[in-house]
Every structure is written in C-alpha cells, then in structure tokens.
Amino acid sequence: MKNVKVLGTGCPKCKATLRMVEEVARQKGVEIELVKVEDLREIMTYGIVATPGVVIDGKVVHAGGVPARDKVASWL
Amino acid sequence: MVPSASTPRRRVVLELRDVPRRHPRAFLVVFAAAWLTLYRSLLPLSTALVDRLPVAKDGHLAESLRFFFYDTPKVLLLLTGVVLAMGIVNTYFTAARTRALLAGRREGVGNVLAATLGVVTPFCSCSAVPLFIGFVQAGVPLGVTFSFLVSAPMVNEVALAMLFAMFGFRVAALYLALGLSIAILSGWIIGRLRLEHLLEAWVRDMPKVQATADGERPSFAERLDAGFASVREIVGKVWPYVLVGIAVGAGIHGYVPTELVAGIMGRSAWWTVPIAVMIGVPMYSNAAGIIPVVSALLSKGAALGTALAFMMSVVALSLPEVVILRKVLRPKLIAVFVGVVAAGIVIVGAVFNAVL
Numbered sequence: 001m002k003n004v005k006v007l008g009t010g011c012p013k014c015k016a017t018l019r020m021v022e023e024v025a026r027q028k029g030v031e032i033e034l035v036k037v038e039d040l041r042e043i044m045t046y047g048i049v050a051t052p053g054v055v056i057d058g059k060v061v062h063a064g065g066v067p068a069r070d071k072v073a074s075w076l
Numbered sequence: 077m078v079p080s081a082s083t084p085r086r087r088v089v090l091e092l093r094d095v096p097r098r099h100p101r102a103f104l105v106v107f108a109a110a111w112l113t114l115y116r117s118l119l120p121l122s123t124a125l126v127d128r129l130p131v132a133k134d135g136h137l138a139e140s141l142r143f144f145f146y147d148t149p150k151v152l153l154l155l156t157g158v159v160l161a162m163g164i165v166n167t168y169f170t171a172a173r174t175r176a177l178l179a180g181r182r183e184g185v186g187n188v189l190a191a192t193l194g195v196v197t198p199f200c201s202c203s204a205v206p207l208f209i210g211f212v213q214a215g216v217p218l219g220v221t222f223s224f225l226v227s228a229p230m231v232n233e234v235a236l237a238m239l240f241a242m243f244g245f246r247v248a249a250l251y252l253a254l255g256l257s258i259a260i261l262s263g264w265i266i267g268r269l270r271l272e273h274l275l276e277a278w279v280r281d282m283p284k285v286q287a288t289a290d291g292e293r294p295s296f297a298e299r300l301d302a303g304f305a306s307v308r309e310i311v312g313k314v315w316p317y318v319l320v321g322i323a324v325g326a327g328i329h330g331y332v333p334t335e336l337v338a339g340i341m342g343r344s345a346w347w348t349v350p351i352a353v354m355i356g357v358p359m360y361s362n363a364a365g366i367i368p369v370v371s372a373l374l375s376k377g378a379a380l381g382t383a384l385a386f387m388m389s390v391v392a393l394s395l396p397e398v399v400i401l402r403k404v405l406r407p408k409l410i411a412v413f414v415g416v417v418a419a420g421i422v423i424v425g426a427v428f429n430a431v432l
Contacts, residue, residue: 009400011202040205040403041278047285049210050171050203064171065198068301 002076005035007043007053014052016066021054024072032076096304100297115153122146147322151241155318156311158237163306166198167299171207178224179214183267186220191259194227195252205400212275213285219267226417227259230392234310238318238367243374251384254428258388258420265416274409321371348382349425353418356389366390385425393417 004021008014018036025032037043037055046055050064056075096103122145131137174197178190199207204225211221231252240248272280294302366387373383393414401410 009202009205011200013200013202043206044209044213044282047210049175049207051206064203065200068305
C-alpha cells in the first residue's frame with residue numbers, strides 16, 4: 001500500500017489537492033494510506049518551497065499548486 | 077479508457093479536442109490570431125449591437141449600453157490573454173527555480189532580481205511561509221527575501237491586465253514601475269537594518285540546504301495546459317467582479333457629468349494618501365476584486381495616486397498574511413516589514429498625486 005502525504009498549512013488549494021488524491025484513488029480502486037501534514041516544521045523537512053506538496057513513500061513528487069488529475073493518476 | 081466514437085460527428089469533436097495536446101504551438105498561433113481578430117472587431121460589433129436595440133441612438137441609455145457592451149468583452153479578453161500568457165511563463169519560473177536563482181546573491185542586485193522574479197513566479201499567499209523558510213534555508217539574504225515577498229502579491233498579471241484594460245497603458249506601466257520600486261527599496265532597507273536575529277529561533281536553526289531547481293522539464297503541451305488551467309481558475313473566479321465593476325462604471329459613464337465629484341479623496345488634501353493606506357493595509361482582497369472599487373473611487377473624483385496607493389496596500393499587506401508570518405517572524409520584524417512597505421506606498425502615492 002502506498003503512503004501518500006499531502007503537505008499544506010490548510011489553504012483552499014491544499015484541501016483541493018487532498019480531495020483530488022482521495023477521488024483518484026477511489027476511482028482507480030487503489031488503496032492508499034493518506035496523511036495530511038499541517039505542521040510547518042514537518043512540512044519544511046521535505047525541502048519544498050511552495051505548498052501544497054505531495055509526498056509518495058517518502059519522495060516529493062509535487063510542490064506548488066493543485067496537481068493535474070492525470071498526474072495524480074500516474075503517481076498512484 | 078477509450079471513448080467509443082459511435083457517430084462520425086462525435087469522432088471529429090474528439091479529434092479537435094486533441095489538437096492542443098498534439099500540436100500545442102500551432103494551436104497557440106491560431107488561438108492568438110482568433111483572439112486578435114476578435115479584439116480588433118469589438119468596437120464595430122458593440123456599436124452595431126447597440127444600434128439594433130430599441131433605444132434612442134444619442135441618449136444616455138445608448139451611451140451606457142455602448143460602454144458596457146464594449147468594455148465587458150474587452151476586459152475579459154485582455155484578462156484571458158494575459159492570464160494565459162502568464163500561466164505559460166509561470167511554468168518556466170517555479171518557486172524552487174527562483175530560489176536557486178536567488179541563493180547567494182548579494183543585496184542590491186539581489187533585491188532587483190527578487191522583485192523582478194516576484195512578477196513571473198506563481199505565488200499564493202498561503203505559500204508565503206514555506207517560501208520564506210525555504211529562501212532563508214538556501215542562504216537568500218533576508219532583505220532579498222522580503223523584496224520577493226512584497227513584489228509577488230502586489231505586481232501580478234491580474235492587476236496589470238485589469239489596470240491596462242480599465243485605465244490604459246500608462247497607468248498599468250506606472251503601477252508596474254512603482255510596485256517594483258517599493259519591493260526593491262523596502263527589501264533593501266530591511267536588509268540594511270540587519271534584523272536576522274528577529275527570526276523565530278527554530279527557523280534560524282533549520283538545516284541549511286543547497287538550492288537546486290527541480291529537474292523535471294514539462295513539455296510545451298503541458299505548459300499550454302497549465303496556461304489554460306490558470307485561465308479557468310482565475311478568469312472563472314473574477315468575471316463576476318468584472319461584470320459588476322463595469323456595470324457600475326457604465327452607469328456613471330452615461331449619467332454622471334464629469335465636472336461633478338472630487339470628495340475626500342481628491343488631490344488637494346495631503347492626508348488622503350496615508351488615510352487610504354491605513355484603511356487598505358488590514359484589508360485582504362486580490363487584485364481582481366479591488367480594481368472595480370478603485371475604478372469607482374476614481375470616478376468619484378479620487379486622485380489616481382490615492383486610489384493606486386489604496387489598491388497597493390490592500391494587495392501587498394493584509395491581516396491574514398501577518399498572522400501567518402507570525403509563525404516565523406518576531407513581532408518587531410513584522411512591524412518593521414509592515415511599516416516600511418506602508419511608508420513606501422504612502423510616498424509613492426503622494427509623489428504620484430504631486431506630479432500628475
């Protein structure tokens with residue numbers, strides 16, 4: 001099972017990203033462990049400069065802005 | 077998933093939809109040509125439309141209608157064009173790339189570069205804090221970081237496109253020049269004050285990182301996609317404001333005589349600029365929401381410098397931003413930041429009123 005973390009301090013775009021990941025996972029029938037990281041210090045340990053960020057199994061795959069749907073699909 | 081193309085007609089539609097992905101450059105050229113043709117024919121089209129309506133040709137109503145039917149598509153077209161272009165440009169300047177460009181720059185040149193990059197780098201105010209820490213971690217000087225933080229929200233494509241559409245090229249160019257100057261100068265001053273000790277301790281203690289730009293290079297089709305995505309997002313959000321703003325403007329255009337006006341925001345009183353900035357600082361709005369208000373202020377006789385100072389203070393500084401910056405900055409540094417930027421805006425507004 002993939003571990004997906006969405007990094008963001010709770011802005012609308014971060015919430016949209018979280019929803020999108022949930023939706024795509026459900027559509028594809030992929031089971032994921034989805035974690036929302038809101039703590040600033042923890043977010044910064046991933047070395048991203050813009051939120052929302054997406055981390056899959058410990059690797060940063062996206063930073064800044066809501067990712068495109070087909071990109072999300074390719075990660076899962 | 078391959079959709080079944082049951083009828084020839086549907087197949088044609090599906091193939092047309094694929095054109096921007098397969099031939100992004102050709103599509104962009106055709107799109108630009110169509111855009112330009114439409115933009116050029118706005119005046120005759122709107123005049124012809126109003127002439128067909130059952131209203132007196134030289135009455136107030138016809139005048140207002142002509143203004144509305146010309147200005148609405150004009151502003152929306154300009155906004156779409158500029159947002160699309162900026163959406164594409166933004167994909168070349170990610171925040172990570174900007175940080176790599178700024179790391180290790182000295183003050184002075186660094187401030188100018190940071191303010192300029194602030195115009196073309198995509199920025200959302202909720203990213204302000206990660207961006208701030210990320211810059212500091214990579215060794216970008218504090219003053220240079222602030223130049224970026226001032227310029228990014230203040231000088232943006234929506235503000236420039238709307239100002240250009242509603243007040244013309246000169247006002248838009250002035251806004252750009254003044255916004256950049258304020259960002260460069262306030263960042264430089266904050267840098268000179270040597271306030272690094274006013275960062276919260278945990279931010280200073282973050283491990284230093286080597287700034288590198290992310291390796292992935294998107295294809296042009298993906299860049300074009302991102303451009304249209306930002307058109308959907310931004311134009312989709314602001315069009316009601318534009319409509320209301322122009323409707324109000326159209327009413328004034330037709331009915332209110334030009335000699336009327338000049339109230340408390342007129343040019344004569346020196347204190348109008350500081351008051352406008354004081355009202356604007358805690359307010360939070362984006363450029364699209366505030367420009368119809370600016371246009372209403374202007375039509376009521378406010379001086380241009382006062383109105384622009386008000387707009388700059390609303391988009392550059394806000395209470396929510398201060399609250400979020402408090403997580404990384406000591407209150408004293410926040411006070412210096414707000415004070416320096418607000419003072420800069422006041423001076424610019426006053427100079428503007430005095431020379432124009």
